[in-house]
Amino acid sequence: MKVKNRMLGNPITVELDTSVTEASTLMKEHNIRRLPVLDKGKVIGIITLSDLNQAAPSSATTLSTHELNYLLAKTKIKDIIPKKQKVITISPEKYIETAAKLMRENKISGLPVIDDNGKLVGLVTETDIFDAFIDILGVKRDHTRIDFYVSDRPGAMAEITGLVAQKGKSITNTVLYFDNKKNMYRMVLRIEELNCDDVIDALKDRGYEVESVIIHQEEL
Structure with missing residues (x-):
């Protein structure tokens, strides 16, 4: 079974100038936990729900709700994306066990899927891998x-x-x-x-x- 058979095609993405508020809204609306970050059409990183949560002010803050919303709207993805993030990608033609091995070796939970032309065509996550192995083993x-x-x-x-x-x-x-x-x-x-x-x-x-x-x- 290949990555292309299990990946989420046409994944939701964000740009460097996308606000944290917009990114958070996208995750909630589409029930996802990670967003590939694009710069001029090229994947340069991934933002996770954990990254967004860390960017939010502490619950102990004295800021008002209005001030909090204003702050998050002004904070951009480029402000919170890990500076030295290594982007691990995979081809849609690779097998899912290769994707699983890459995730395990790099301690990550998702891989942008890039075709031969360098275009983002999908996203494969640990959940996709788990579901694939369950189907392969026939345990259902x-x-x-x-x-x-x-x-x-x-x-x-x-x-x-x-x-x-x-x-x-x-x-x-x-x-x-x-x-x-x-x-x-x-x-x-x-x-x-x-x-x-x-x-x-x-x-x-x-x-x-x-x-x-x-x-x-x-x-x-």
Whole structure:
């Protein structure tokens, strides 16, 4: 799955001369927490809800409501945008796992999506990534999750998928990762049925160590 399949297209943006009041209003109206900042059509940063909150006067201020509103209206994005902010962007053709890795490495929650012409075409956030992985894993559908260990040997995956097929069942998805503690691969197998006793028994008969079985059923 690529970034272009999950990003928010045509994101709301602000300019350097946009006031803090205007930016705050945009966030509230569109229920968003970040705004790409443009300068002559180029993304030069991102302003978050946290940035706007920090720009607001303390609750202990003696200023009147009128004075507060006037102050925020006079304060521009260029006055509060982090001076040395490093803008991390991503291409719409990159895969979502690349976006997730970039966010994790740079400790950020959103990435402007820039096409080959340098144009801002979208915004992908941590929420978009979470939703994508939930869909990829198929956890919203009724299924049985079987966790078991697999030794590193040729043909293991073919044997497992063949075994499930022999039982007349469909695999929703599989996840395989190395477990350092066990020094073996751990496989998460999701099957699109709630009764998978025959598959579990077959796995055990073939020598696989089944660690856990979870039946997931969406509430009606």
